[in-house]
Amino acid sequence: MAVTTSTSQPVDAPTAPPDAHAHAGPTHGYTPAKDEYLRRLRRVEGQVRGIARMVDQDVYCIDVLTQIAAVTKALQAVGIGLVEDHLSHCVVDAARQSPEAGAEKVREASAAIARLVRS
Amino acid sequence: MAVTTSTSQPVDAPTAPPDAHAHAGPTHGYTPAKDEYLRRLRRVEGQVRGIARMVDQDVYCIDVLTQIAAVTKALQAVGIGLVEDHLSHCVVDAARQSPEAGAEKVREASAAIARLVRS
Amino acid sequence: MAVTTSTSQPVDAPTAPPDAHAHAGPTHGYTPAKDEYLRRLRRVEGQVRGIARMVDQDVYCIDVLTQIAAVTKALQAVGIGLVEDHLSHCVVDAARQSPEAGAEKVREASAAIARLVRS
Amino acid sequence: MAVTTSTSQPVDAPTAPPDAHAHAGPTHGYTPAKDEYLRRLRRVEGQVRGIARMVDQDVYCIDVLTQIAAVTKALQAVGIGLVEDHLSHCVVDAARQSPEAGAEKVREASAAIARLVRS
Numbered sequence: 001m002a003v004t005t006s007t008s009q010p011v012d013a014p015t016a017p018p019d020a021h022a023h024a025g026p027t028h029g030y031t032p033a034k035d036e037y038l039r040r041l042r043r044v045e046g047q048v049r050g051i052a053r054m055v056d057q058d059v060y061c062i063d064v065l066t067q068i069a070a071v072t073k074a075l076q077a078v079g080i081g082l083v084e085d086h087l088s089h090c091v092v093d094a095a096r097q098s099p100e101a102g103a104e105k106v107r108e109a110s111a112a113i114a115r116l117v118r119s
Numbered sequence: 120m121a122v123t124t125s126t127s128q129p130v131d132a133p134t135a136p137p138d139a140h141a142h143a144g145p146t147h148g149y150t151p152a153k154d155e156y157l158r159r160l161r162r163v164e165g166q167v168r169g170i171a172r173m174v175d176q177d178v179y180c181i182d183v184l185t186q187i188a189a190v191t192k193a194l195q196a197v198g199i200g201l202v203e204d205h206l207s208h209c210v211v212d213a214a215r216q217s218p219e220a221g222a223e224k225v226r227e228a229s230a231a232i233a234r235l236v237r238s
Numbered sequence: 239m240a241v242t243t244s245t246s247q248p249v250d251a252p253t254a255p256p257d258a259h260a261h262a263g264p265t266h267g268y269t270p271a272k273d274e275y276l277r278r279l280r281r282v283e284g285q286v287r288g289i290a291r292m293v294d295q296d297v298y299c300i301d302v303l304t305q306i307a308a309v310t311k312a313l314q315a316v317g318i319g320l321v322e323d324h325l326s327h328c329v330v331d332a333a334r335q336s337p338e339a340g341a342e343k344v345r346e347a348s349a350a351i352a353r354l355v356r357s
Numbered sequence: 358m359a360v361t362t363s364t365s366q367p368v369d370a371p372t373a374p375p376d377a378h379a380h381a382g383p384t385h386g387y388t389p390a391k392d393e394y395l396r397r398l399r400r401v402e403g404q405v406r407g408i409a410r411m412v413d414q415d416v417y418c419i420d421v422l423t424q425i426a427a428v429t430k431a432l433q434a435v436g437i438g439l440v441e442d443h444l445s446h447c448v449v450d451a452a453r454q455s456p457e458a459g460a461e462k463v464r465e466a467s468a469a470i471a472r473l474v475r476s
Contacts, residue, residue, distance in 0.1 A: 029180050041171035048167055048194070052160035061147050061205040062231050068198040069234040072191055075167070076238070076474055079187040084467035086180040091444065092459040095452035102449040110441035112181050115188040117433055117473050118356075119195070195355055203348035206329065211340040214333035221330040229322035236314055236354050237475075266418050279409035286405055286432070290398035299386050299443040300469050306436040307472040310429055313405070314476070317425040324418040350419050353426040357433070 029085035040078050047071045079116050083109070148204035159197050166190045198235050202228070267323035278316050285309045317354050321347070386442035397435050404428045436473050440466070 030037055048071060054064045091109055095102030149156055167190060173183045210228055214221030268275055286309060292302045329347055333340030387394055405428060411421050448466055452459030 028177055030174065030183075031177065034174060034177075037174050038171055041167060041174065045164055045167040045171065048160060048164040051197075052157055052164065055149065055153060055156050055160065058147055058150065058153075061149060061201055061209060062227055064149075065198055065201055065205070065231040066234060068194060068201070069231075069238040072194050072198070072235075072238040073475075075187060075191050075194065078170075079184055079191070080467070080471045080474055082180055082184055082187070083470055084463065086184070087444070087448065087463040087467060088460060090180060091448065092452040092456065092463060095449040095459065096456070099449065099453070102452065103445060106441065106444040106449060108181055110437070110444060112184040112188075113440055113470055113474075114437045115185060116191075117437055117470075118430075119188040119191040192356075199348070199352045199355055202351055203344065206325070206344040206348060207341060210325065210329065211333040211337065211344060214330040214340065215337070218330065218334070221333065222326060225322065225325040225330060229318070229325060232321055232351055232355075233318045236318055236351075237311075266415055268412065268418060268421075269415065272412060272415075275412050276409055279405060279412065283402055283405040283409065286398060286402040290395055290402065293387065293391060293394050293398065296385055296388065296391075299439055299447060300465055302387075303436055303439055303443070303469040304472060306432060306439070307469075307476040310432050310436070310473075310476040313425060313429050313432065316408075317422055317429070320418055320422055320425070324422070328418060346419055350422040350426075353423060354429075357426040357429040 029087070029089035030082055033081075033085060037078065037081070040074070040081075044071060044074050044078065047074065076116065076119070083113060083116065086112075148206070148208035149201055152200075152204065156197065156200070159193070163190060163193050163197070166193065195235065195238070202232060202235065205231075267325070267327035268320055271319075271323065275316065275319070278312070278319075282309060282312050282316065285312065314354065314357070321351060321354065324350075386444070386446035387439055390438075390442065394435065394438070397431070401428060401431050401435070404431065433473065433476070440470060440473065443469075 047067070051064060051067050051071065054067065086109060091102065091105045094105040166186070170183060170186050170190065173186065205228060210221065210224045213224040285305070289302060289305050289309065292305065324347060329340065329343045332343040404424070408421060408424050408428065411424065443466060448459065448462045451462040
């Protein structure tokens with residue numbers, strides 16, 4: 001079926017080039033679970049593409065809205081996971097370095113959490 | 120620039136086939152603004168792909184979170200627009216047919232709004 | 239205790255005069271369920287007072303937060319109920335008067351729904 | 358009027374006994390800003406009472422909804438403040454004791470943040 005097939009195409013390839021894993025980038029809170037996050041974000045991306053398809057095919061408004069609510073929740077869930085990983089690693093590590101470093105990271109994390117709650 | 124280029128790739132082509140506009144589908148609240156909704160949803164899709172890229176490239180957690188909050192808001196804004204179009208057309212039309220038809224559409228719309236508020 | 243005392247002053251009296259029910263006020267969407275809404279809002283008010291009490295008695299932060307999330311949901315649920323009642327009565331009635339009257343009410347309701355979704 | 362009268366009764370007295378400040382309770386993240394939180398929560402409580410009054414006086418639905426959105430935001434802002442204070446004190450302190458203690462507190466805080474985001 002076209003719909004399912006299109007989301008499993010290699011269409012995402014350009015966004016994840018072969019050398020993407022080659023660089024020895026910095027390590028963040030989410031690094032250990034990076035593949036899991038990428039999998040969830042690819043799924044959200046496919047869901048958003050599915051919503052566009054629903055609109056394009058004149059699917060009933062209410063069904064489109066139901067899907068928008070679901071995808072919004074999925075995206076927020078990714079955000080909540082990233083917050084937990086960030087607190088677990090970056091914030092805890094900073095706190096263990098010094099109270100000041102911990103305080104600085106907490107300020108930054110709190111602002112990010114506030115944006116998430118308000119979104 | 121790779122980022123922009125990747126979102127303008129023909130990768131989305133399968134989801135919007137050449138004949139997509141050929142079918143004489145039903146008319147819904149959002150039909151008059153369909154192209155505008157498609158444009159916004161393509162943009163959200165590109166933003167979600169951008170978040171995946173950020174994770175893949177080990178961008179700092181807080182910056183990923185900021186982007187997640189922004190995309191969540193963009194998606195909710197699409198939902199709010201669809202609600203308004205649905206009320207303007209489907210609900211008003213039903214109400215003008217009969218109070219019962221109006222009541223039925225209001226029940227359905229309210230449930231969709233509730234899902235959006237809770238998401 | 240000063241804080242509690244001040245809130246139990248008769249300061250609210252002027253805003254709810256003895257003849258508050260005497261006026262033949264306008265009828266709104268929520269009028270038929272007014273007592274039910276008042277009951278729910280009194281409950282929310284008591285819950286907010288309970289949160290203040292928790293803070294005053296140095297209850298553990300996480301427990302205070304759990305209660306804040308619950309009360310926020312309860313308040314949003316009242317809002318969702320009011321939206322449904324408003325659509326059912328004010329919007330449907332206006333739509334039945336004229337398409338223009340319906341459109342005007344829809345615009346207004348949509349703005350209120352948007353504020354609720356974003357809150 | 359019975360409804361309003363009941364809220365201005367000394368019914369709250371038992372829940373905030375005269376000796377409420379007498380106990381040397383535990384110290385939490387929000388303790389230094391306790392008076393400020395109490396002030397904000399009293400204000401939210403008064404706003405909820407104001408919403409009940411609006412309903413009781415048959416104020417127009419849309420105006421009630423605007424106020425509900427505002428109070429929901431005020432309550433979430435209190436929650437966001439408590440999260441920041443909790444991270445600053447309880448979580449940072451635990452992290453400085455041991456990585457395990459930090460991890461435990463992060464798990465708990467993340468669950469509370471998730472409830473707030475979803476509310």
